[in-house]
Amino acid sequence: MKKLLALIALAVIPLTATAHGPSPQKVEKSVTIKADPAKVWALVKDFGNLQKWHPAVASTKLETKDGETYRLLTLKGGGTIYEKLRSIDDADMKLKYEIVEGVLPVADYNSFITVKAGPGAGESTVTWVGRFYRVYKLNPPIPPGQDDESAINAVTGVYDAGLANLKKVAEGN
């Protein structure tokens, strides 16, 4: 947790619809959970309650604007992340969302989480995928904390901590 919070930059970096770095970055993380897929999916698709399974999130505030769904995550280490729900697909057990703005040192971040049955009976595999850019938008030299590595480390930290705790929560009873 401490490490994760350290990875998340404290300054709010607004994500605007302007140029991002030219090379998208990717993080993909998976976890096998000894729980029924329907149960795991119920946790994952609950867009307004991320604090139920993500250990870095203190609270989630859900809101609707112009027919779109957003959530404001308040983090335990301070700072917020404002995210937009893109879609919830119950048939494929796939949730898509993107970051509007927040403390993660990333730009143009979009992501999906899927829940699949298996590998064993009564088990689920959860995969969390992100595609995003570094914060710094110009030619090198790139300031520390705004490079590709910082972005990848922060997202990796969020996914690892989240999936580990999702497993704990889902396997809880």
Place this chain on the structure above:
Amino acid sequence: MIHITTIPQIRFPLKPLLILLAAFSSCIAWSCQAGGFAYISNQGNNTVSVIDLASNQVIASIEVGKAPVGVATSAALGRTYITNVDGQSISVIDSQHYKVLQELPLHGSPVGIALSPDSKTLFVADWFEDKILALDTADLTQQRTVNVGKAPAGIIVSPDGKQLYVANRDSNDVAIIDTASMQIVKRIAVGEHPFGLGLSRDGKQLYAVNVYSNSVSMIDTQTHQVNTIKVGEHPYCVTVSTDGSRIYVTNTQSDNVSVIDVAQQKVISIVPVGGYPEGISFDHANQRVYVANWFDNTVSVIDASNNKLVQTIATDKQSRAFGQFIQETAH
């Protein structure tokens, strides 16, 4: 002892023989390499995968500069040019021997790249410095530049070589540049965040893919009239069929390709491909569409006769293949 005067006598009967030989060898080249080769830039491990389109096999993997993205290729020159955006360079590949001949450093961050139809000029879009470079392929140090809109992305040259089209991603327009004077002659407003460009083979229809608008702008290159068609989520690139009747658009966040009938101006098919499809090119010899899947590290092959996915080819990490990445065999 050879007399000078005998040489014309020898040369004369040689001429028809040479013509015959040339015809024969190009025949062999054509039959052995139908459809040519696809050059796929792999951002994640700084390589280019070469796919033989006759067999759909990866026949070479070539190390290039850091974070390769754009591809331009010329059978006439036997060269393939790759933009390395993080490496701030262009890799020049000998496409006969699959070897890098040169990594040309550039001041800025090159993304889009395109060749003139006569292969004499290489155009490169500089993402951050908002300019286009025109390099002489015979001497790459000979460079001309023009400042364009913000974050120039996709570029493509008209069939007569006189005009260069540039998608200015952050200006939401397409610039038309006169290639002789390197001056902007017109800017055409399109949707939000135009990225990839496509052009019909007759040069009459230009297509710009609007990433944030989830649409394609169809631009009449004579009248500059623009029509807009909705596609999937976060579309990136477009390619045009041989007769220009259809276009194919990669939807990066729907993991599919929209097939559009140009005359009807509507989507007639949606073909599921790999994850985060980016670059797309039409193989005119075999009537297939090749799609680079950034997330899956693969290339999808679509049969253009029925819009079915026929093959998936493993490439390397984070395939992008931005630009016209198919080298058609010269014949």
